[in-house]
Amino acid sequence: MKAVVYRRHGGPEVLSVSERAVVDPGPGEVRVRVVVSAVNPTDWKARAGRGAEAGTETPDTVPNQDGAGVVDAVGPDVTGLAPGDRVWLILAGTHGPEAGTAQEYTVLPAAKVVRLPDAAGFDEGAGFGVPGLTAHRALTVAEDGPTRLSPGALDGRTVLVSGGAGAVGNATIQLGRWAGATIVATVSSDEKAALARAAGAHHVLRYPDPELAGRIREVAPDGVDLVVEVAAGVNAGLHTEVLRARGTVAVYGDDRGTGTVSLEFGPNLWLNTRYQFLVLYTVGEDKLRAAAEDVTAALADGALRLGKDRGVPVHRFPLEDTAKAHIASEEGATGKVLIDVTPAG
Incomplete structure (x- = not known):
């Protein structure tokens, strides 16, 4: 699969597209095919190192916390989610440096994977994660x-x-x-x-x-x-x-x-x-889960939507241009910066 990776902190130039193996989910885990990844300031700040000197080495890291996609496989002991389910993700990158959403597949604990209502698209699922x-x-x-x-x-x-x-x-x-x-x-x-x-x-x-x-x-x-x-x-x-x-x-x-x-x-x-x-990051899992449930209800009601007509212009980039997406966010693009990772179908 294709994945965007950085191995040292710095500007967007540290991001590169790599070929990586698709990992099987373990007990309690879910593998998600990422359709849309979203960029937030927290993503490029983490890439830059949050004060670390540019060039400081880091474990292979896939950027971006937010994303939405389709469940591809589930590990043992997972209930309530099945292959084919449309989902959005809660702080994917906090599961580990290689769990971010700027890649075709990510494996996460089931608790970080939330069903996406039929009324909401993948753009909304990715775009309203951190915000x-x-x-x-x-x-x-x-x-x-x-x-x-x-x-x-x-x-x-x-x-x-x-x-x-x-x-x-x-x-x-x-x-x-x-x-x-x-x-x-x-x-x-x-x-x-x-x-x-x-x-x-x-x-x-x-x-x-x-x-x-x-x-x-x-x-x-x-x-x-x-x-x-x-x-x-x-x-x-x-x-x-x-x-x-x-x-x-x-x-x-x-x-x-x-x-x-x-x-x-x-x-x-x-x-x-x-x-x-x-x-x-430190608010607590109970608060995150409660918020995810309420955000999902708002998505189902049509109360959260992207697009200029809802005050959120969308800026789209292909996965190969993740560096450009980070630049757009870092330069203060008004609206939402989204990355198309895999086809929706």
């Missing part, structure tokens, strides 16, 4: 909020989505709308505003804007219940101006920041502000 699971976690960490999502779970709640045209921002808007929240999104351009509206945001506001807090208060006079934050350091002051008492900030990024978040003690004290930092 969908991150959005779910962000929408379920508030002290007074639900721990699971379903239609009506967020009725009466207002959610501020920072960076509403990003992958996680878009997934948060779509999932939040499905669950009944009122969504206020912030974006940096008119083009991105159109994408946030296409995703379903009720109110879309531009930044930078010295009156941004006031504009948010105009549409949410009592304050927002939850902020889903991609730029924690830059927006820390804004939070205390727009949060209601006992409001929550779910932080998954520090875009345009320094890596250090400074908070004003007094305003946050009197608001009883809750900050919840989140990353999927």
Whole structure:
């Protein structure tokens, strides 16, 4: 089979296409023929080494956490999955360096393999892995909020989505709308505003804007219940101006920041502000599985979709051009970067 592999950390030039043997699944494992692989920032950051010196050697590694495809074979003791099932994958690369989705077949524990609803395509299955699971976690960490999502779970709640045209921002808007929240999104351009509206945001506001807090208060006079934050350091002051008492900030990024978040003690004290930092790799298997179930339900309902008409332009590459796909993501392509790995049929 064909697989994209890197053996040292560095830029996209370290990626190469190799021929590798197809591995049989062991007990509790499933072999999946990957139809679509998706690129997220976490993938090229891992390839670059997350601070490791360029050129540092690493075990043979197949990149990309997200993907969708068809079950090809199951190992002993696997129940609930069978050859021919359409599936999407949960953090495939965390199973081992050679388990990523930029290859024709990958072998994973059955717990990382989720049935893909008939109503959803392989693009959605791959495209809403990391973004969908991150959005779910962000929408379920508030002290007074639900721990699971379903239609009506967020009725009466207002959610501020920072960076509403990003992958996680878009997934948060779509999932939040499905669950009944009122969504206020912030974006940096008119083009991105159109994408946030296409995703379903009720109110879309531009930044930078010295009156941004006031504009948010105009549409949410009592304050927002939850902020889903991609730029924690830059927006820390804004939070205390727009949060209601006992409001929550779910932080998954520090875009345009320094890596250090400074908070004003007094305003946050009197608001009883809750900050919840989140990353999927340490969130816990129970949280991941619950999120996967809810994301799957949203996919089945048609609440999560890719495409410009849903605020997610798609950029496609063949497997041989995985390096170009990584470049597109690293250069900030708006929307979703997908890799066609094997035919859907």
